[in-house]
Amino acid sequence: MxxxxxxxxxxxxxxxxxxxxxxxxxxxxxxxxxxxxxxxxxxxxxxxxxxxxxxxxxxxxxxxxxxxxxxxxxxxxxxxxxxxxxxxxxxxxxxxxxxxxxRYPKKVRDLAQMEARAVEIGVYECCIIPGLLQTPEHARTLIQAAQPPYSPDDVERMVAARLARQAVFERDPAPSIHFVVEEAPLRREVGGTMGWRAQLERLLEVGRLNNVTLQVMPTNTEAHPGLDGRIELLKFPDGTAVGRSDGAFNGRPITDPKQLRILELRYGTIRAQAFPPRDSLAFIEKLLGET
Missing domain, CATH: 1.10.260.40 (lambda repressor-like DNA-binding domains)
Structure with missing residues (x-):
């Protein structure tokens, strides 16, 4: 041509x-x-x-x-x-x-659909900042770090899928969303100093929303039930719920009430051991001031 x-x-x-x-x-x-x-x-x-x-x-x-x-x-x-x-x-x-x-992977699309219906979302992350809280640059850097590496096209596809889930913050009526994030990933300068600062600022922005509770789990604390992996809990308007834990039930989604009560107990214990929301935001502000 x-x-x-x-x-x-x-x-x-x-x-x-x-x-x-x-x-x-x-x-x-x-x-x-x-x-x-x-x-x-x-x-x-x-x-x-x-x-x-x-x-x-x-x-x-x-x-x-x-x-x-x-x-x-x-x-x-x-x-x-x-x-x-x-x-x-x-x-x-x-x-x-x-x-x-x-264009988005099926498992990501299914998760986004569930998050779009949920009236309550609870997330604990031990190794990374939750996808719902990541900036585009932070998400891109994490995905590019995979081995074997993804193609540039797949990287952008996965970044777009992750960011699309963040539409949950724009819902009306807004769901109640709770996050508990470990201290260690907050200190990891993913994407360099400027990218790290932008990510901390994003955490503060979301953490100040009326429908969001953000807590930090300090590294200097006792052992807690989340040390073996991520926990997610989603509750829906009809009273049903779904949960998943890397360290329980083989990491598969669960809906059985007895199993959900176990995850709720673990998640509640984690929240009780973490910094309170106000102290958590102050902790992130302190990290930001150190950059």
Missing amino acids: TVDGEAVRLKSEADEPGWEVDPDDEWGLAVIATVGRQLKLRREAVGMRAGEFGTAVGYGEDLVYKIEGGKRIPRLEYLDKADEVLNAGGLISAMKEDVKKV
Whole structure:
């Protein structure tokens, strides 16, 4: 393809690695298959070959076929370009909302859906700052530290998924949210000094919300029930609940009332041993002043 005499390289699979749908994500597979089928039908309806269409939207023919075959998740800008090239009047662009959800891993999407319904959320983290509290740079740095490393595309996908969950703070009516964070990850300068400062400032910002309680567990304290891993508790309007603990019930989500009472007992003990909310915010302010 050339524009004004200059060659333009079409995007190939090498440019966009890692955008397959999770094979266990039945809903996601159905969405991408439907989107791909609609794209193919509209392309054929205007008499365009896959190669011609790819040139028009800036993609190689191989990627066009994969997207139309439901094998790849199209980027949102791909749908906008396709809508324009095929004169779809916004019908293709309208599919972006469902495609946007499929871009996020199923387990993250399921968690976000539960958090969006919960009236009460409780989180204890022992090694990192909870995802609901992370700044974009903090999240990106943590995800990039994984071994083996994720591709740059997958990193951005996972960062976007993590940040999307933070819409829970914008809900109306707002849920009651409780966090207990260990002191150690608060002192780890993830992302350098400026990134660390921005993260501490984010903690203070969220911790001052009327519906949020943020507590710090000091390192210099007695052993407590959270030392073997993260605990999460979500309660819903109908009185049901779901919980998960890295150190109990094999880390799987639980809904059995007896098991939930065990997690609630452990979480309550952790909250009782942590600094009170006011002292916790003062502790974070002190850390921020030391930078």
